[in-house]
Amino acid sequence: MEGPVEFWEISLRPLELSDIDDFMVWARDDKVTSFTSYGPFSRKEEGIEYINEVVRPHEWFKAICINNRPIGAISVTPFADSARCRGEIGYVLGSKYWGKGIATRAVKMVVNMIFDEWPHLERLEALVDVENVGSQKVLQKAGFMREGVLRKYCIMKGKTRDMVMFSLLSTDPRI
Template sequence: MDPSRITLRPFKLSDAADMLVWAGDDRVTRSLRWKTLTSKDEALAFIEQVCIPHPWRRSICIDDCSIGFVSVFPGSGDDRCRTDLGYEIGVEYLGQGITTRAVKMATAQVFNDFPEIVRLQAFASVENKASQRVLERAGFVKRDC
């Protein structure tokens, strides 16, 4: 995969059909806090109500086609100097280095967009070895909780 084809951008309402492809797949959404989408209308509502107002949720795109997302959740109060990172990508794009590239891109951008952030952290389940590898390849350091 040519890395120049991979971009991060804010979600647009026109992403609904693309989003339904990956967010309508139980294999993708099983690790997310939101349910599998079942219609273009649900995808449109999710983009409008969740993605667009989110402080930092970006669509992972190939040639401007949404194939997943990466988000950060800035802390507040005593935790305002750290943020959590989350991501997901359509199953057909797994194993191609796209997620690692997207996480690296997001990491660089987050520190520019939130200058108060000194720690960016992500969590991967013990069973999710692929996600652990993404984080390691993106420069994250594994720590026990």
């Protein structure tokens, strides 16, 4: 992973159990997991359990890779039943890769794929903690619209959190 970031080959692929060591790099990191619903994991067994119970059965979950090596993950979770026209995007990236445009590129890649793969999807949403300014910038650079703050929206890691709602419609222009 030498050279300027614009020349790195960024790809998306399934996250496999064989990727556990790479997964644990970000899953152990307090900075990375402070805005996730999981972790930080202290033991490799926790990561294996997460991959087996959450990642593998997930409908659309991919590793964000540089030269085919996972440095993060991205997923789209469809809403069920009557809200089937919506999906929620989520992503995580190892902290040493923050600020390099990688997450933005991965989000744009997913946007270009998901509306084709799931033609019923009309709206892609993202909920971001108000304190997670970096992730808010990623979504704005990827063309998402900031819709507003949802006050005291959820409890994460024992703390009630305000969340910012972002969306991108299938009919919105792609950046």
